[in-house]
Amino acid sequence: MKSGLKLGLIGCGKMGRALIEGALRDEIVSPGDVYVSSRTASAIQLITSELGVTALESNLEVARRCDVVLLCTKPTDIPLVLLELANESDCLTNTLLVSAAAGLTIEEQEKFLPIGVRFVRCMPNTPALIGQGAAAYSLGSSATDADAELTCKILGASGSVIEVKEHLINAVTGVSGSGPAYVYTFIEAMVDGGVAEGLSRSQALELAVRTVQGAASMVAETGLHPAMLRDMVTSPGGTTIEALCTLEEHGFRAAVTGAVRAASKKAEEMGRGGKG
Ligand SMILES: NC(=O)c1ccc[n+]([C@@H]2O[C@H](COP(=O)([O-])OP(=O)(O)OC[C@H]3O[C@@H](n4cnc5c(N)ncnc54)[C@H](OP(=O)(O)O)[C@@H]3O)[C@@H](O)[C@H]2O)c1
Structure with a gap:
């Protein structure tokens, strides 16, 4: 040592x-x-x-x-x-x-x-x-x-x-401190979707995990804006835009942004003596 x-x-x-x-x-x-x-x-x-x-x-x-x-x-x-x-x-x-x-x-x-x-x-x-x-x-x-x-x-x-x-x-708490839990939930939901469409749970899990890892690495390694990477895989009239529209209809982006802000706010309240 x-x-x-x-x-x-x-x-x-x-x-x-x-x-x-x-x-x-x-x-x-x-x-x-x-x-x-x-x-x-x-x-x-x-x-x-x-x-x-x-x-x-x-x-x-x-x-x-x-x-x-x-x-x-x-x-x-x-x-x-x-x-x-x-x-x-x-x-x-x-x-x-x-x-x-x-x-x-x-x-x-x-x-x-x-x-x-x-x-x-x-x-x-x-x-x-x-x-x-x-x-x-x-x-x-x-x-x-x-x-x-x-x-x-x-x-x-x-x-x-x-x-x-x-x-x-506290903003860091909202993004990365609590963030793994949001990603676990996202993965779980993707797996459920795959199972609903006929994949076995283990197949869906492997695909979902690798997809999250791969997409995160694409952002980190290419340095491209996530929106640009998303647009690159979104063909006109294709499957991905259907999925993205569904996510938007269900308030996906607002839900995630709101989750980050809620965790940050909760951290702030804990600092003011609120219950953690
Ligand atoms: N978990 C996360 O994802 C995460 C992320 C970022 C920051 N943090 C922060 O990291 C800290 C720990 O979180 P955690 O999730 O690891 O909590 P945890 O699993 O509950 O661990 C806390 C440990 O502290 C021990 N402890 C309580 N009072 C003590 C005392 N007076 N002297 C010595 N040890 C004592 C507890 O003992 P008992 O076994 O008796 O309860 C427990 O083993 C928190 O302040 C949290 O805000 C956590």
């Missing part, structure tokens, strides 16, 4: 595990340099036995031991965790905290911490689990350029990462 970085995780759920797996897969860190804590023994046992990382007695111990700590509890649990760490603030002297909590602003999280603690707010997504994540982050008031680099390195191990101004993080 090259870096000697010690990486911590507080909250061993879906998101935290995905980020740790990415860091291990990309060899940003070795299992022996990853320390974790969580509320429930079963979550800790799963991650330690499957990834070979080390569980510590408490969140405080993780912060004390690590250079960077990923905070991956639910947003409602974040204040408690931050207060716990702040009570023994010596444990934060050399630690960068990276919080994935949806909706909570930097200010709302930093207010629980002593001034000067290096803090980053990020919004990853679960395809990080297979190295295909899309993440964004914003730096807290005391975070440095080196912290930005470190954040990019850790999040970048699980996919792509961009820096955004903090007021845009």
